Amino acid sequence: MDHRIYNVAIIGYGGMGSYHVKLMESEPQVAVIGVYDIVEYRMDLAEASGHKTYPSLEAVLADESVDVVLIATPNDVHKEIAIKALQAGKHVICEKPVTITSSDFMDIVEVAKQENRLFSVHQNRRWDDDFRIAKEIIDKKTLGELFHLESRVQGANGIPGDWRQLKAYGGGMLLDWGVHLLDQLLLITDSQIESVAATLSYILGTEVDDGFTSYITFKDGLTALIEVGTTNYVKLPRWYIKGTEGTAVIRDWDLSGEIITRNPDVAHVEPKPIQAGQGLTKTMAPPSEESTLTLPIEKPAPAAQSFYANYISAIEGTSEPVVKNEEVHRVLVLIETIFEAAATKSVIHRSI
Ligand code: NAD
Incomplete structure (x- = not known):
């Protein structure tokens, strides 16, 4: 055709x-x-x-x-x-x-x-493999019921370029990288946001934030820690996801990481105490190998349509736009709420 x-x-x-x-x-x-x-x-x-x-x-x-x-x-x-x-x-x-x-x-x-x-x-980062596999792990309930996730990007190179360091141009990391991570977060759950707490960082002394940490709670009980940093010489994993039956870590965009879940075929095995500093602990011992399964992080199947292919088919009326304007608006309201929570040093209770 x-x-x-x-x-x-x-x-x-x-x-x-x-x-x-x-x-x-x-x-x-x-x-x-x-x-x-x-x-x-x-x-x-x-x-x-x-x-x-x-x-x-x-x-x-x-x-x-x-x-x-x-x-x-x-x-x-x-x-x-x-x-x-x-x-x-x-x-x-x-x-x-x-x-x-x-x-x-x-x-x-x-x-x-x-x-x-x-x-x-x-919003091209909806097509990133790390996000798509994180969402797939959650949607397939590989970890049981999702109750907490952490999504972060961290670098050690400060804020790049010129205008990104200036408020008048819409600079700062919340608007720059935050908009991607928050957009991804809101696609992971259907639940509404209940509350938002946040701090912005100004370590580099520019007039805009060089990073932020936000703690977001949803009405269904999910909690999310979303973080962007530009002063991190050692970075934390890109994704850390906890469900009732397991935990997944995706360390980087290369999809290094693993999923560890309870093994449904093995009865619970009591952990053995481990030496921890000057004491012994069973509480903080790793789960026994027999009672858990370790799964790799696999590359997701290719997306059905690229951003551009979807955009054109949406013009032609044969597809819905993948990036919907209502979703974009909700992310901007969340960003405004994060700015407000950080400025007022308070937890904002707001249905978003
Ligand atoms: P940049 O500074 O490299 O490029 C911006 C260009 O716009 C410059 O060449 C500048 O001269 C030009 N410009 C400025 N005002 C203009 C005007 N009024 N009319 C025409 N040209 C004008 O910045 P960038 O990194 O390319 O970022 C540009 C946009 O792309 C920003 O909104 C940024 O957030 C976004 N961006 C998105 C991604 C992504 O992954 N989606 C990645 C990087 C940047």
Whole structure:
């Protein structure tokens, strides 16, 4: 079957804008038609890579052959560009975090509705293998009933680049990496959030958070610790997941880690006391090998559709968008609540 090809113009040809070019290479239904960036040097780079460049955003929007506008600029200008592009009749893909506030996001969604164009956010980490396998382990109840999870990313290199260190551009790690981890968290359970506690860290002395720790409780009893750090010379595992029948650890994006569960075929074996420091303990002894099963972390099956394939089929009305605007809005409300909990040093009880 012949598929129509959708022409995509990239606004902001920095790290992520140029990465989208690579992503689109393997997508049969999208083609990069051109690039616009406010910095001349970035336009020179785009031209050197063989892309047509536009002299202004208005020139992009006036080009009738542009079907989709892809926004990969710093966060503070996403809203303005998105609204202009939608009003010019373009479909829009926007990088995360889509906006700095949830109400700005709703303004965009309103315009998208009025213009009958598809607006979607590139929450690409929904396609990450580590997240997909963590969700599969939880959904299949490999660990029994899930009651606690920890999801973190940690580096030792501080906040990269320039604008990410500045508040006015929507910098800081809660908006940068937090938006991915929180988006993933909210896909893991159907339960509503009951309360949120959080601290932001300012170890590097910049005006924005260089990391955060948040403790989120859900109405069904699930608790979640979500953490981002940029000052961690030794990092903790990417995922730590506890269920009533076992525990899983996924150490890194390479899927190193293991699952240990109770062996249903073996009656409980009393642990033997172990030497622990200056004392003996049975409580903290590891489970006996006979009474547990150790399973590997396996690579998940490929996703049914890529982000782009899904976006195009959603334009054509043959699929629902994987990244739904209501989900994006809920994550932004959660981010606002984390900022509030950290600023007020209190536990915020709110149904989200
Ligand atoms: P970057 O600084 O490398 O690139 C941003 C580019 O936008 C620069 O070339 C800059 O000149 C240009 N720009 C700034 N204002 C502009 C405007 N008004 N019009 C046109 N161009 C403009 O930043 P980046 O790391 O590429 O991040 C860009 C966006 O992508 C951010 O929203 C970021 O959060 C997101 N991002 C997403 C992922 C992901 O995995 N989804 C990864 C990295 C970045």
